[in-house]
Amino acid sequence: MLDLSVNPFREGLTESRVADPCAFVIFGATGDLTHRKLIPALFSLYLESLLPSNFAIVGFARRDWSDERFRDEMWQGIQAHARRLAGEREAWEGFARSLFYNRSTFQDPEGYDRLKTKLSELDKSHDTHGNRLFYLATPPSDYEPIIEQIGAHNLQSEERGWARIIVEKPIGTDLASSRELNSAIRSVFPESRIYRIDHFLGKETVQNILVFRFANSIFEPIWNQKYVDHVQITNAENIGLEGRGAFFDKAGIVRDLAQNHQLQLLTLMAMEPPSSLRADAIRDEKLKVLQAVRLLTREEVDEHAVRGQYTAGLVQGQPALGYLEEPNVQPDSATETYAAVRLFVDNWRWAGVPFYLRVGKRLPKKSTEISLQFKEIPNILFGATQKDAVRPDLLVIRIQPDEGIFLRFTSKEPGPSMRLQQVRMGFQYGASFGTPSPEAYERLLLDAASGEQALFARDDEVEAQWRIVMPVLDRWRELGRQGLHEYQAGTWGPLEAFSLLTRDGRRWRRI
Amino acid sequence: MAPTDSTLASVDISTIEDELTGLWKQQDESAGAVLRTVLLTLLAYCRNSDCAQRVSASVAAIAADHPARAIIVTDEAAETEPNIKAWVSVSCQLVNRSDKQHCSEQVFLQAHGADMGRIVSSVQPLALPDVPFVLWLADGAIPQSDVFGKLVQQSDRLLIESAVAEDALDLFRWVTDAMHEPGPSVVDLTWIGLESRRLAFAHQFDLEKWRSMLPEVDCVEITGACDNGKFSAETLLMAGWLVSRLQWYGYGVESHTHPGQTAPSHSRIVRLIPSASGQPVERVTLKAGSGMEVSVDYSADGTEAHVHAEAEEANEQRTVPMKKRSPERLLCGALEIVKQDSVYLDTVRTVMEILTEPAP
Numbered sequence: 086m087l088d089l090s091v092n093p094f095r096e097g098l099t100e101s102r103v104a105d106p107c108a109f110v111i112f113g114a115t116g117d118l119t120h121r122k123l124i125p126a127l128f129s130l131y132l133e134s135l136l137p138s139n140f141a142i143v144g145f146a147r148r149d150w151s152d153e154r155f156r157d158e159m160w161q162g163i164q165a166h167a168r169r170l171a172g173e174r175e176a177w178e179g180f181a182r183s184l185f186y187n188r189s190t191f192q193d194p195e196g197y198d199r200l201k202t203k204l205s206e207l208d209k210s211h212d213t214h215g216n217r218l219f220y221l222a223t224p225p226s227d228y229e230p231i232i233e234q235i236g237a238h239n240l241q242s243e244e245r246g247w248a249r250i251i252v253e254k255p256i257g258t259d260l261a262s263s264r265e266l267n268s269a270i271r272s273v274f275p276e277s278r279i280y281r282i283d284h285f286l287g288k289e290t291v292q293n294i295l296v297f298r299f300a301n302s303i304f305e306p307i308w309n310q311k312y313v314d315h316v317q318i319t320n321a322e323n324i325g326l327e328g329r330g331a332f333f334d335k336a337g338i339v340r341d342l343a344q345n346h347q348l349q350l351l352t353l354m355a356m357e358p359p360s361s362l363r364a365d366a367i368r369d370e371k372l373k374v375l376q377a378v379r380l381l382t383r384e385e386v387d388e389h390a391v392r393g394q395y396t397a398g399l400v401q402g403q404p405a406l407g408y409l410e411e412p413n414v415q416p417d418s419a420t421e422t423y424a425a426v427r428l429f430v431d432n433w434r435w436a437g438v439p440f441y442l443r444v445g446k447r448l449p450k451k452s453t454e455i456s457l458q459f460k461e462i463p464n465i466l467f468g469a470t471q472k473d474a475v476r477p478d479l480l481v482i483r484i485q486p487d488e489g490i491f492l493r494f495t496s497k498e499p500g501p502s503m504r505l506q507q508v509r510m511g512f513q514y515g516a517s518f519g520t521p522s523p524e525a526y527e528r529l530l531l532d533a534a535s536g537e538q539a540l541f542a543r544d545d546e547v548e549a550q551w552r553i554v555m556p557v558l559d560r561w562r563e564l565g566r567q568g569l570h571e572y573q574a575g576t577w578g579p580l581e582a583f584s585l586l587t588r589d590g591r592r593w594r595r596i
Numbered sequence: 597m598a599p600t601d602s603t604l605a606s607v608d609i610s611t612i613e614d615e616l617t618g619l620w621k622q623q624d625e626s627a628g629a630v631l632r633t634v635l636l637t638l639l640a641y642c643r644n645s646d647c648a649q650r651v652s653a654s655v656a657a658i659a660a661d662h663p664a665r666a667i668i669v670t671d672e673a674a675e676t677e678p679n680i681k682a683w684v685s686v687s688c689q690l691v692n693r694s695d696k697q698h699c700s701e702q703v704f705l706q707a708h709g710a711d712m713g714r715i716v717s718s719v720q721p722l723a724l725p726d727v728p729f730v731l732w733l734a735d736g737a738i739p740q741s742d743v744f745g746k747l748v749q750q751s752d753r754l755l756i757e758s759a760v761a762e763d764a765l766d767l768f769r770w771v772t773d774a775m776h777e778p779g780p781s782v783v784d785l786t787w788i789g790l791e792s793r794r795l796a797f798a799h800q801f802d803l804e805k806w807r808s809m810l811p812e813v814d815c816v817e818i819t820g821a822c823d824n825g826k827f828s829a830e831t832l833l834m835a836g837w838l839v840s841r842l843q844w845y846g847y848g849v850e851s852h853t854h855p856g857q858t859a860p861s862h863s864r865i866v867r868l869i870p871s872a873s874g875q876p877v878e879r880v881t882l883k884a885g886s887g888m889e890v891s892v893d894y895s896a897d898g899t900e901a902h903v904h905a906e907a908e909e910a911n912e913q914r915t916v917p918m919k920k921r922s923p924e925r926l927l928c929g930a931l932e933i934v935k936q937d938s939v940y941l942d943t944v945r946t947v948m949e950i951l952t953e954p955a956p
């Protein structure tokens with residue numbers, strides 16, 4: 086008997102995973118994120134035949150645009166930002182037929198009435214099965230009114246199909262506001278239908294950390310306090326504010342990058358093997374790591390954390406303004422553009438192993454890397470002369486750019502005497518897999534539209550992340566500019582950050 | 597980057613390895629950062645030097661995605677002198693957005709039928725350890741040598757291209773034999789090439805309304821190239837795919853070789869129609885007595901499909917984009933498949949059934 090619950094012609098296709106039929110509603114559809122990332126990602130999925138033929142996109146925003154204008158503007162976005170797709174004008178015509186625009190403010194109930202009617206029409210005309218995927222591509226201050234209106238209009242109802250919501254980071258600005266926001270979202274959508282995006286998790290190399298750790302048998306046995314001396318996680322940016330001054334000056338680098346991206350990397354590095362690849366099995370293990378991170382007291386913050394702010398300098402040969410001279414930054418701002426912290430994960434596996442995290446803007450180069458430095462060998466065999474040549478082994482996972490995995494170990498130099506030398510063995514993604522990785526947003530949108538939550542953060546994870554950074558943020562707020570160290574743009578951060586490691590007899594890796 | 601060649605006097609494995617090491621060294625010295633990653637051994641079987649050249653160019657072109665040691669065997673049946681020739685070459689390609697190069701190493705072995713046994717014995721030690729061994733019948737010809745048959749059994753994957761085979765039916769027969777456990781998994785480049793056509797067709801049936809009509813379908817019609825009374829492998833594969841996906845058991849086959857006849861004993865018909873344009877597959881249609889009809893016309897440049905679906909109270913038309921892949925991308929796609937595609941197996945079995953089905 087032919088099983089008609091699935092499409093029999095899809096079986097066996099390499100691209101067999103296809104998003105569910107659905108109407109995709111973008112709140113904030115005239116904004117930057119929509120035309121730079123979301124529409125190019127959806128169009129790319131369409132070109133790859135990963136969107137089913139029964140989908141529709143409804144843009145929701147304030148500007149007085151028509152369907153036609155919305156389509157034109159989005160096409161311009163494609164040409165400006167997605168060069169690979171810009172040649173696909175004809176395919177765009179087909180895609181654009183499923184694009185619609187609903188003009189309204191987020192507060193106006195009538196706008197949601199119109200949206201509701203439009204969605205019912207699309208269920209008929211585009212056979213979207215009553216499935217709805219809402220995307221909040223708006224400033225976080227708009228999340229609550231939108232969610233309230235979705236609830237008031239019962240748009241989240243699953244009477245005919247499913248309803249899911251995607252929320253952009255940041256989820257709140259501190260622990261209290263993230264709890265508030267999470268509970269506001271949960272008052273309308275259950276947790277199993279909330280997709281909190283951290284686009285970092287959509288990156289191939291981040292996902293590969295789990296594969297690397299758990300699909301190989303040689304690393305896991307040494308992945309613990311018995312063999313690992315310490316871990317370093319670096320998120321270095323060479324750019325400054327790039328027009329985001331107003332936002333960044335209120336947030337700072339810890340809220341912007343450390344609270345989410347860096348702690349996600351830490352959890353993937355440190356977590357125990359999940360019992361399966363189901364979303365909750367993975368997220369349970371990640372949560373356990375976050376819960377095991379020792380919280381700093383306010384007093385400990387001064388000893389374990391360092392912050393900095395860049396002054397004018399040269400980055401890759403180009404003059405760069407100091408932070409306080411950047412547009413939309415308060416002249417006496419105490420916002421940190423660099424942070425380094427020493428954390429401990431108090432569990433059986435990691436007891437006593439420091440995790441050093443550093444993140445900064447206007448550093449000499451862009452790089453995101455994780456490194457595990459292994460313990461030194463007992464210094465017996467190679468005598469005093471070669472002592473310094475025997476350096477601990479090092480394993481580096483580079484997330485960007487030039488994703489790859491490298492191992493540094495000691496080898497004998499060719500020749501009659503016993504001379505030792507550090508050598509490097511490497512695996513580069515680009516070298517072994519020529520196919521370029523898909524954009525993080527493509528993967529994440531496809532996952533959300535197919536109900537796969539593993540790469541999205543759960544409420545308790547987000548809250549646990551905030552719990553870790555709050556003592557630091559609170560203490561720094563208390564101190565104002567006191568204890569905020571300056572560093573010149575184009576250098577690796579304030580000297581105090583180096584002392585954080587040298588005090589422990591260690592040092593930051595040269596990247 | 598132009599390949600660096602070296603011709604050898606005999607098929608001596610250590611000489612071949614030494615020559616390759618020498619060539620790599622030359623590349624290192626002349627071109628700076630050369631990446632030495634090898635993901636597979638690819639043994640290509642050709643019957644003439646044109647095919648060998650084509651394979652050599654393809655292997656070099658995909659070096660960045662699938663750096664391989666390629667062993668290209670040419671079985672020059674026409675040559676009379678018992679003679680084996682061998683030469684090696686390394687050719688390099690810049691890796692995406694970097695100044696690094698990826699190189700593929702190629703070993704060419706040329707012999708004629710009688711000497712194939714010797715070649716096969718030379719090939720085995722040249723295969724790299726711990727990486728998959730892929731056997732590619734590059735011009736669709738089936739090697740006659742028994743020794744070669746053993747090689748098939750030892751390989752992890754068998755790559756074929758049914759569209760270039762002289763007789764697709766023979767090839768399918770041979771392949772279904774090869775596919776027996778624990779034989780290699782078989783990947784057909786022609787089948788991979790049909791993927792975008794299959795996807796474009798599949799789209800319409802994501803819609804439940806159209807899917808629910810599938811049990812009523814009683815006619816599968818494929819319009820495709822037909823040369824000397826033989827339909828293109830693409831046409832046959834599409835027909836086999838549709839019939840097997842619809843789970844038809846018992847049907848009649850109608851083609852121009854039996855013009856104008858219908859099948860009174862069968863309520864279901866597979867109809868093959870020669871295309872005027874010569875396109876491998878031009879059009880695919882499903883029909884039902886109820887009046888339902890879904891047809892897909894593929895554009896000649898392979899970039900889009902026009903879907904027309906008609907049923908009671910419904911008339912839909914849409915254009916679906918198709919991903920056009922160069923022969924090199926197809927080869928990459930084929931090399932990425934590691935498991936036997938059971939849909940392909942069912943398709944090939946059905947193709948054999950269709951071709952051996954007596955005329956209605």
Ligand SMILES: NC(=O)c1ccc[n+]([C@@H]2O[C@H](COP(=O)([O-])OP(=O)(O)OC[C@H]3O[C@@H](n4cnc5c(N)ncnc54)[C@H](OP(=O)(O)O)[C@@H]3O)[C@@H](O)[C@H]2O)c1
Pocket residue numbers: 112113114115116117118119121122145146147148189190191192221222223224225227253254255
């Ligand atoms: N841009 C990025 O690359 C990026 C990257 C990561 C995360 N994010 C996050 O994504 C979210 C959106 O960022 P964005 O850069 O796209 O913001 P944006 O450019 O400022 O866009 C805001 C959107 O919201 C609409 N809007 C604002 N107030 C409204 C109201 N009262 N009623 C109706 N519409 C209203 C605007 O519509 P009108 O313009 O028509 O008024 C516009 O479409 C933010 O949370 C941001 O943190 C952005």
